[in-house]
Amino acid sequence: MIPDPFQDGVTSVLKVDWTLRLETPLCIRNGTKSALKSTGAGKKTRNIAMDFFWNKEKSGDEVEVSEAAFCVVVEKNEATGKDEAVPRYRVSGKSVRGALRSWTITHLVDEDFQVLFTETKKASDDKETATKAADDRKKLWEKALTFPGFELVWDLFGGVIGGDDKAADMPARNGRLSCLTNPLDNRADKPLLKGSWQPGANSNFGPKNAFRHITVRGPLDRITQAAKSGGLHQFVEFSPNQSISVSFRVANPTPPDLGLFSVWRQEIDSGMLRMGGLSSIGRGRMKVEKASYVLAGRDEDLADFARLPGTDVADDLFANLWKVRKLDISDETQPNCAVEDLRRKMNEAPANAAA
């Protein structure tokens, strides 16, 4: 049975910091568009004399480019000394968390229960049909909770079962895992596109804190092998060989949670777990370049992790009410006892009763 999250408060925290290196391009979009224009080169040319207009709707003979995800941060302008809001490219924590969640559901949750994580809209406008559908989902959820894989995902990531049919009192739960990222920290003045950039009067290359490039896809008609009408599209994506920093916090962690991080890391390194969009054309493969795992909590709440190698860290912040322990999980290719705990949990027989 999973206790309600935080019903006894937060008594321990696992902080995981990863540095992820992009092995292939990463495509994360946020719905914004930029525009690209070939200036005066004419027919029988491609990628010659290009103007780029960041975060601008296309007009005239400009072509639309789907932009990479960015955020807005407040930074001090060194010239003026004033704080100002500036755009910065960033891979959001939601993207990372979502990829991990999706992998975990696909691999650890029984197929019959996976639908509980997908369809959340109301089944029908007819009240009776909608109520029956909601009841069926709730019964399925109760059954799913008796299986260790579903329970693990529900407990760690939380979720919402069912749509907006509030009358059926559908289950919802907070997760214990949060993920934060910082804006990328590289510098490239303009996106990379083979061809000569002709910075026209209005050319604006947008945030400069990431290596990025523009990719074109042009599907071909199977019958004529000509370009499919309306199929050509372009998008900005993050280039390989740059790093992003990701921080996770798990409230009230258990050894299987830590085991899951070890498994995720192996899957990321082997390319079996990818992030972002366009994975069909190989985007989103990464490597965990650096990893650190720090546990903080009351002695009794860290007891289950005692078997893991690590060193206590002196930390006045918690005034010795909480201990801080840096874990030494250095060899990710070998199973550690946290992974064994995870396997044991996954091999448990379904419980007899729902939570």
Added chain:
Amino acid sequence: MPHRMNPFDFVPLPQGGPRALSNEIIKETRYEGYIEYSIKVLTPLHITGMTEKDGDHFKVKHFNESYGKKVIPGSSIRGMLAAYIEAVTGSDLRSFTRGKEGKERRESGKWYEEDGSGRVAAEKCRHVGFLMAAGNDPNYRGLDHAKDPARSWRGEAHKSKEFHERRATLPDNFAMNKFDHEERDDDPEKNPVKNPDKNPCVDLAGFLFGYVPQEDEKDEKKKKNNKKDKPPSIPARSGRLIFEDVTIPGETAFVNENAWDIKGDASFGMPNPRASTAWYFTPGSNRMRTVSLSNGMSFSVWEVLADKARGRKFYYHQHPEACRKEYKAVNDEMQRALMALPENKRKNRKLPQLVAYDVEAVAPESVITGGRIDFRDLPKSLLLFLLYALDLNQDLDTLPRMAHKLGGLKPFGFGSVALTINKIVHRPSKGLPGPLNSEDPEGDIPKDIWHPEAFRCLQKIMHFPQGDESRDFVFVYPPFNPLGSNPEAKGFAMVERADSGGKGPTPGNSQKLTMFFDHYQKSADNCPKVWPSRR
């Protein structure tokens, strides 16, 4: 004058509709993992990147670059393989332009005429339209569909400019994503909350590559008007294969091959490939129409109307140098014939001037390593089939050597490649993952995966010529004929002068050799070597 076969040919679509993936395969244990492969370049490989011109012709086409490196895009490999797998398994069409022939407004200002009975008399229109759709596609039922399924409106509230003389251009059930409207047997008692991904009804290519619905209604008003009686919209589905870009190692040899262009805005080769070029259809009926000239004179022409789409287009393999020489030889021959005409007859007859330009290409015999294809949730039969589709030669019963075609300038011999599998790692899809297994998967591919007729066609089209065979494997587009006595004789349009009446042209009995594609191919001097059984 003898001619060579045209550089492309067609693999027919199965007349019974797209073939569903069997339940037995769907229910197999699923695997995930990845395949590492190499690409052996058989003829120069070019993926077009930046392109420069000199005056009004190409100067150089550079190789594609991405993030500062020369790269074969994963989408190119994916498209190459998807096209092959769709064809050889008889799957649905995954990427095509719904398209209709361009219309021309009549002098009356109407796009069509009515003959008093309420039916549109298409024969009176300047051009006859078509719609790339199956006859039973519910999205395109017309007002008079019941009377004549081959001829209909698009069912819009307003009489539109979009008239389609020919609607049933694809076999039934094609281009409808038919399978998403059906469900396999599923026990509603056991699974009251259905998981649409758990037991999909799908064709093989859809299962592997996913599906994105056709966006052929850009006009929001038309979309709204057409909403009645339309089947529910089909969601997109993700595929199970992941194709990474292949970064070309720095030490790989590149060459500057030559290709032909012509001076002017037009590019060298086949007229802009679009479905309204009648070679993409089987010939239907003939009709005679009158062409009126500005000087008041008029004449009649026979026009061959399109019937059904021929199928999926694939290019033959050939060596670029032989192809280039053939075009030059034909052009020189035409030039000599033109110069032999008296000066007054030479007037107004122009031959396009060939100009060579550079193409940056990976040199033949190069081997590009580092290719990677991931697979997820794949039944073992389909994993074995995927391995076959990559290197094509696993089946030792297939005697002719087949190869894929990748990248640009395919009609001119570029892009013949052979893929070699270097490593495959896999494990069961479900559960906490164990180590990846590097043993080759064993088993047989179910024979009914292949569509026999499609496979026979592809064996011919995708055959890579060995040794002396290369002499016969030379394919060129039919040339523009400046010696023709009239515009119809010179050009590529499917019309010829109706000088002597009769019933119109038929294959083997027409003034213009290029009127009928199949006849053109069969009568080529290299057809007996390339496709002996075709004659």
